[in-house]
Amino acid sequence: MALRSLNQLRTFRNTLILLRNRWLTSRMGIVFGQGVSISLSARFRSNQRGDIVVGDDTLIAFKTLFLTRDHRSGDVKPIRIGSRCFIGGGSTILPGVSIGDECIVGGGSVVFTDVPARSIVVGNPARVLRGDIEVGRLGRLKGADENTRVMYR
Amino acid sequence: MALRSLNQLRTFRNTLILLRNRWLTSRMGIVFGQGVSISLSARFRSNQRGDIVVGDDTLIAFKTLFLTRDHRSGDVKPIRIGSRCFIGGGSTILPGVSIGDECIVGGGSVVFTDVPARSIVVGNPARVLRGDIEVGRLGRLKGADENTRVMYR
Amino acid sequence: MALRSLNQLRTFRNTLILLRNRWLTSRMGIVFGQGVSISLSARFRSNQRGDIVVGDDTLIAFKTLFLTRDHRSGDVKPIRIGSRCFIGGGSTILPGVSIGDECIVGGGSVVFTDVPARSIVVGNPARVLRGDIEVGRLGRLKGADENTRVMYR
Numbered sequence: 001m002a003l004r005s006l007n008q009l010r011t012f013r014n015t016l017i018l019l020r021n022r023w024l025t026s027r028m029g030i031v032f033g034q035g036v037s038i039s040l041s042a043r044f045r046s047n048q049r050g051d052i053v054v055g056d057d058t059l060i061a062f063k064t065l066f067l068t069r070d071h072r073s074g075d076v077k078p079i080r081i082g083s084r085c086f087i088g089g090g091s092t093i094l095p096g097v098s099i100g101d102e103c104i105v106g107g108g109s110v111v112f113t114d115v116p117a118r119s120i121v122v123g124n125p126a127r128v129l130r131g132d133i134e135v136g137r138l139g140r141l142k143g144a145d146e147n148t149r150v151m152y153r
Numbered sequence: 154m155a156l157r158s159l160n161q162l163r164t165f166r167n168t169l170i171l172l173r174n175r176w177l178t179s180r181m182g183i184v185f186g187q188g189v190s191i192s193l194s195a196r197f198r199s200n201q202r203g204d205i206v207v208g209d210d211t212l213i214a215f216k217t218l219f220l221t222r223d224h225r226s227g228d229v230k231p232i233r234i235g236s237r238c239f240i241g242g243g244s245t246i247l248p249g250v251s252i253g254d255e256c257i258v259g260g261g262s263v264v265f266t267d268v269p270a271r272s273i274v275v276g277n278p279a280r281v282l283r284g285d286i287e288v289g290r291l292g293r294l295k296g297a298d299e300n301t302r303v304m305y306r
Numbered sequence: 307m308a309l310r311s312l313n314q315l316r317t318f319r320n321t322l323i324l325l326r327n328r329w330l331t332s333r334m335g336i337v338f339g340q341g342v343s344i345s346l347s348a349r350f351r352s353n354q355r356g357d358i359v360v361g362d363d364t365l366i367a368f369k370t371l372f373l374t375r376d377h378r379s380g381d382v383k384p385i386r387i388g389s390r391c392f393i394g395g396g397s398t399i400l401p402g403v404s405i406g407d408e409c410i411v412g413g414g415s416v417v418f419t420d421v422p423a424r425s426i427v428v429g430n431p432a433r434v435l436r437g438d439i440e441v442g443r444l445g446r447l448k449g450a451d452e453n454t455r456v457m458y459r
Contacts, residue, residue: 043216045242063349063371065216065243067260073294089351090371090398090416092243092261107373108398108416108430110243110261112275122418124261124277124430141379196369198395218369218396220413226447245396245414263396263414265428277414277430 016040030054033083037138045069047076055083055101059138063090070095082117086139091126102135169193183207186236190291198222200229208236208254212291216243223248235270239292244279255288322346336360339389343444351375353382361389361407365444369396376401388423392445397432408441 020040024030029049032038033056041062046052051068054060064087070077077096081087085099088107099105100117110124120130135141173193177183182202185191186209194215199205204221207213217240223230230249234240238252241260252258253270263277273283288294326346330336335355338344339362347368352358357374360366370393376383383402387393391405394413405411406423416430426436441447 045215059377061377062351065261067242071212071214071239071241071257071293086377088377089373094260104377106418107400108371110277110430112259122431124263124416125275139377198368218414220395224365224367224392224394224410224445247413263430265412277416278428 013040028052033057035137036060039064039089042066050078051076052079052081054081055085057083057137058085058087060087061089061091061107064088065092067093068095084135084137084139086135102133102139104133104135104139166193181205186210188290189213192217192242195219203231204229205232205234207234208238210236210290211238211240213240214242214244214260217241218245220246221248237288237290237292239288255286255292257286257288257292319346334358339363341443342366345370345395348372356384357382358385358387360387361391363389363443364391364393366393367395367397367413370394371398373399374401390441390443390445392441408439408445410439410441410445 017040021038028044028046030044030046030052031050032054035057036054037059039060039062042060042064044052044066046068052066058081066079068076068079079093080098082099082101082103084102086104088105088109090107091105091109093111097111097114099115102118103115104120105111106122109122109126111121111126115121118131118133119128120133121127122129170193174191181197181199183197183199183205184203185207188210189207190212192213192215195213195217197205197219199221205219211234219232221229221232232246233251235252235254235256237255239257241258241262243260244258244262246264250264250267252268255271256268257273258264259275262275262279264274264279268274271284271286272281273286274280275282323346327344334350334352336350336352336358337356338360341363342360343365345366345368348366348370350358350372352374358372364387372385374382374385385399386404388405388407388409390408392410394411394415396413397411397415399417403417403420405421408424409421410426411417412428415428415432417427417432421427424437424439425434426439427433428435
């Protein structure tokens with residue numbers, strides 16, 4: 001392998017993420033704001049521009065799944081994710097779901113219904129565990145170390 | 154890249170799906186009926202012919218998981234999926250589960266128990282949300298646009 | 307393809323599993339005991355040595371997900387899996403979770419809280435379904451055929 005150091009690997013990954021984000025925007029029609037962080041293993045089922053809109057400074061963790069077509073009716077129902085959210089690893093967002101600003105979706109959750117701003121949801125089906133939370137960039141709770149965010153990609 | 158147009162990409166994918174379906178039948182021993190549509194990212198854990206049987210005109214969406222071996226007892230417990238079902242994205246079907254005809258399994262569901270015909274199940278563990286539904290080919294509710302089915306592959 | 311027989315394929319896979327286990331230990335810092343069996347499709351989010359500790363004779367099935375960083379606080383919370391456990395296909399283990407010895411985590415479960423020794427947990431969030439179970443190597447219930455364990459990789 002030509003990857004001799006971890007640094008080279010990191011540069012390679014960052015390039016990959018950049019290319020992938022460009023592809024998500026241009027081909028898949030995902031609309032996303034400034035400063036989002038989207039895992040390479042996140043999967044989007046989008047058909048046209050605007051089906052999935054993601055706000056600023058939101059983090060979408062690995063192995064997440066976004067489905068926009070409601071099979072039962074055949075309609076596309078757009079997904080909206082607010083700003084400063086954290087969508088946890090392995091979670092699934094179903095068609096038509098709107099997630100408000102500053103929300104945390106726990107790992108492995110399956111979200112069927114809209115999530116009000118500033119709440120934590122978990123479970124399948126996902127239910128509100130806590131409301132009125134206060135988060136910063138990438139859905140980090142106050143006091144969480146900003147520097148560690150790179151780990152989540 | 155040699156893929157100059159979306160059409161070429163589509164032809165390539167259709168060939169891939171064809172080859173994969175042949176492999177599922179011959180190697181994995183999945184038995185499936187006419188007109189099924191199985192996502193390339195669906196995963197089957199089958200050991201011998203007939204462990205997994207899928208009826209006609211059923212759609213199996215992406216990132217689904219079919220497990221036939223009950224670890225606790227070591228037995229293989231076959232999975233049966235009826236005709237005109239829709240198995241939603243990211244759902245998991247556990248060993249020994251029978252799903253009746255014309256059922257809809259919601260995205261992200263984990264199905265532990267048998268599902269009676271013509272019902273919608275969701276959640277983990279999956280529970281019946283609605284019964285007596287009426288669906289057509291690929292588990293589409295009446296009125297859903299047939300032409301959009303290609304999206305689900 | 308050069309893979310002319312199933313035997314060659316098996317040798318190839320065993321080598322792959324060996325290399326991958328070495329990589330998990332040396333690079334990802336996963337600590338595991340004797341006789342563990344870890345699926346190639348299991349995914350670990352570990353940052354340093356000891357974040358994830360797996361006991362002897364435990365089986366980790368395919369498409370499982372282990373997350374060690376609690377996003378909300380930014381802390382790493384280690385995951386501990388006991389000996390002779392079975393972590394079922396498609397399940398997710400969240401940060402800080404300790405699973406006792408001789409436990410069975412059902413397929414597709416999402417584990418948020420600690421699991422007492424000798425119990426079966428299922429669901430999202432995972433709840434104890436049964437306690438005081440008696441299992442052998444790789445979390446097999448007494449009487450289960452030892453020879454079939456290779457199927458789970």
